[in-house]
Amino acid sequence: MKQLLVFVLFAGMFCWLMFSPVYRHVLVMRQALLQQEVDYLLEIGASGRFGYIDRLMIEESRSRLAAYGFRPGDLEYFVASTTGEPADDPSRPLVRGTGLKLMIRYPYDRLLDIDRLMGIQPPPDSARITASGMKMSEYVPWLE
Amino acid sequence: MAKLVFGVLMAVVWWMLQALQWDGEMALGTLYEVKRAVNRAAHAAAQQADPEKLELGVITVEPVLAEEAAYVYLRDNLRLDAQLQPLPGSVLRDGVKIRHFAVIGDEVSFPYTFRLEELNYEVTFYRPGVVLVVEAAYPRLFGVLAPVEWTVKGAAEMVYA
Numbered sequence: 001m002k003q004l005l006v007f008v009l010f011a012g013m014f015c016w017l018m019f020s021p022v023y024r025h026v027l028v029m030r031q032a033l034l035q036q037e038v039d040y041l042l043e044i045g046a047s048g049r050f051g052y053i054d055r056l057m058i059e060e061s062r063s064r065l066a067a068y069g070f071r072p073g074d075l076e077y078f079v080a081s082t083t084g085e086p087a088d089d090p091s092r093p094l095v096r097g098t099g100l101k102l103m104i105r106y107p108y109d110r111l112l113d114i115d116r117l118m119g120i121q122p123p124p125d126s127a128r129i130t131a132s133g134m135k136m137s138e139y140v141p142w143l144e
Numbered sequence: 145m146a147k148l149v150f151g152v153l154m155a156v157v158w159w160m161l162q163a164l165q166w167d168g169e170m171a172l173g174t175l176y177e178v179k180r181a182v183n184r185a186a187h188a189a190a191q192q193a194d195p196e197k198l199e200l201g202v203i204t205v206e207p208v209l210a211e212e213a214a215y216v217y218l219r220d221n222l223r224l225d226a227q228l229q230p231l232p233g234s235v236l237r238d239g240v241k242i243r244h245f246a247v248i249g250d251e252v253s254f255p256y257t258f259r260l261e262e263l264n265y266e267v268t269f270y271r272p273g274v275v276l277v278v279e280a281a282y283p284r285l286f287g288v289l290a291p292v293e294w295t296v297k298g299a300a301e302m303v304y305a
Contacts (some may be wrong), residue, residue: 006148010155017155021162028169039180048303096191099217133180134220136188136213138303 016117023111027129033068034104034131037061042135046100051093051139053079053102058088070106076128078103094137103132163286171282171292177235178280181221182298189214189247189274190300197250204250205272205302211245214276218242237283243295244277258299265297273301 007014041061045053058079062072081087082099094100105128112122192213194206218224223234230236248258248269257268258275267275276299282292 003147006151010151013155017158017162021165024166025169028166028173032173035176035180042184099188099220101220133184134217135184136191136217138191140304 012117016114020114023114027108027111030070030106031129031131033065033070034106034129035133037065038102038104038131038133042100042102042133045087045102046094046135046137046139048138048140050090051095051100051137052087052090053077053100054088054090074107076105078105082134093139093141096136096138096140098137099134100137101132101134103130105130160288164288167285167289170285171289174235174280174282175294175296178222178240178278178294178296179298181218182276182278182296183300184221185214185218186274186276186298186300188217189276190272190302193302194249202250203272203302203304205247205274207247207249210247210274214245214274218276218278236280238281241279242276243279244275246275248273248275260297263295263297267299269299269301271301271304273299275299 041053041057044050045057058077061077062075065075066072078101079087080101081094082101083094085094085098086092087094087100107125108123108127108129110122112120115122189210190205192206192209194202194204194209197204218240219226219228222236222240223231224236224240225231227239228241229239244260244263246258248256249272254272255268255270257266259266260275260277263277265277275297277295277297279293279295282294284292
């Protein structure tokens with residue numbers, strides 16, 4: 001009887017101890033995957049051949065991330081430049097010296113809800129996992 | 145009673161292992177974050193061509209512009225303020241320190257091997273470029289890990305066809 005009582009008292013904590021690392025690991029992995037995608041897009045987008053990150057690249061990136069289990073519709077992409085020019089227009093690439101900024105966001109998907117068992121409030125629904133970066137464009141226009 | 149104490153002890157050990165694991169993962173994540181920022185800062189610095197020498201047909205890096213660009217890109221990628229102290233939202237808790245910044249310009253002949261004896265760092269340049277070494281510390285969450293400090297090194301060459 002006493003043991004049962006102890007188990008019931010600590011059930012929440014046991015549950016948290018067993019399962020929260022799994023959820024946290026998923027969170028860490030998602031963050032790392034988003035960051036990897038940001039790095040890749042910046043590497044390509046800021047290279048001398050492009051100088052922009054356009055809609056097509058973002059669509060391809062969505063399908064790459066979908067292969068890891070992200071829901072493509074929930075991924076939010078923000079592309080900007082340091083000078084305020086549009087950075088997603090293939091007809092007007094950012095010239096060398098201009099910074100290309102990219103941010104990808106994804107919802108937490110209630111991964112931290114298990115923390116409620118320990119009385120820790122999970123982040124609000126509006127909170128997002130974020131990965132971002134800024135790289136200088138290498139694109140140099142040449143005269144035809 | 146003994147079982148209860150054992151259970152609580154096991155829970156503590158289990159939790160410490162989790163904390164250690166999580167902190168380790170985050171520490172490596174932070175290291176990569178700093179390395180990325182250093183790489184991008186070095187890359188941006190290395191693209192600062194000297195316009196006056198360019199007119200003479202010499203392609204080289206302008207040191208003042210390069211240092212400015214390195215600061216801007218390091219700060220933006222790590223979310224730091226002008227004193228290189230973290231702003232809200234930064235992964236770091238303590239500021240970073242620029243340990244070494246070197247511009248490899250047209251005063252040397254390429255290929256040129258840059259050596260930093262004190263850090264046992266060596267990089268060979270085939271074009272003008274920049275070396276950036278930054279010191280950063282990982283903000284430990286639980287204190288299970290020993291203090292973690294890194295000297296992150298990065299180098300970049302100027303890109304041209």
